[in-house]
Amino acid sequence: MTTTPTTTVDRQIRQRMQDWKDAFEAKDVDAMMSFYADGDAFSAFDLMPPIEFRGGTGWRDNWVGFFAAFAGPLRLEFAGLEVHSSDQLAVARVLVRLDGTMNGQDTDMWVRTTNCFRLIDGQWLMVHDHVSMPVDFATGRTLMHLTPEKPNG
Numbered sequence: 199m200t201t202t203p204t205t206t207v208d209r210q211i212r213q214r215m216q217d218w219k220d221a222f223e224a225k226d227v228d229a230m231m232s233f234y235a236d237g238d239a240f241s242a243f244d245l246m247p248p249i250e251f252r253g254g255t256g257w258r259d260n261w262v263g264f265f266a267a268f269a270g271p272l273r274l275e276f277a278g279l280e281v282h283s284s285d286q287l288a289v290a291r292v293l294v295r296l297d298g299t300m301n302g303q304d305t306d307m308w309v310r311t312t313n314c315f316r317l318i319d320g321q322w323l324m325v326h327d328h329v330s331m332p333v334d335f336a337t338g339r340t341l342m343h344l345t346p347e348k349p350n351g
Contacts (some may be wrong), residue, residue: 205283207281207283207284207285207288207322208281208283208288210322211281211283211288211290211315211322212279212281212290214233214315214322215276215279215290215292215313217233218230218233218313219274219276221233222272222274223271223272223273223274225265225268225272227258227261227262227265230261231254231257231258231261233323233324234254234257234323234324234327235316235318235323235324235325236254237253237254238252238253239316239318239323239325240252240253240254240257240323240324240325240326240327241325241326241327242257242326242327242328242329243326243327243328243329243330244260244327244329245309245329245330245331246260246264267300267301268298268299268300269299269302270298270299271298272296272297272298273295273296273297273298274294274295274296274297275294275295275297276292276293276294276295277292277293277294277295277308277346278291278292278293278346279291279292280292285317286316286317287314287315287316287317288314288315288316288322289312289313289314289315290311290312290313290315291310291311291312291313292311293308293309293310293311293346294308294309294310294311294329295307295308295345296308296309307331307342308331308344308345308346309329309330309331310329310330310331310332311327311328311329312326312327312328313326313327313328314326314327314328331344332344
């Protein structure tokens with residue numbers, strides 16, 4: 199595995215992440231789905247239930263519902279994108295800021311994201327997507343106010 203940002207795979211994964219961001223901001227479900235491996239080759243751990251997504255149908259439905267909850271534009275910002283890769287497998291980890299209006303409420307929060315890519319038929323596809331937020335175990339509440347500049351609040 200390498201973290202050298204000048205490798206061909208690193209550049210390809212960084213471009214895939216940028217293209218995924220563009221599809222997300224456009225709320226384009228079909229474009230979003232083109233980034234994921236087919237069927238049970240894909241899994242996800244997301245912020246909302248179920249505890250695990252397996253395969254594309256439920257994941258697609260998740261995106262449809264997610265985008266429907268947002269009025270107006272959605273904006274993402276990446277911070278600290280790292281890519282670790284080999285010739286067939288790559289992992290991207292990044293802090294992601296989400297800014298938009300969800301269910302009538304202004305939303306501005308950072309999440310932690312890890313995307314695992316596999317080279318399938320010559321294309322880098324996500325085989326696993328993991329999104330999380332820190333939790334205060336004393337209260338059971340997510341710590342939605344943390345940012346890269348204020349990682350402890």
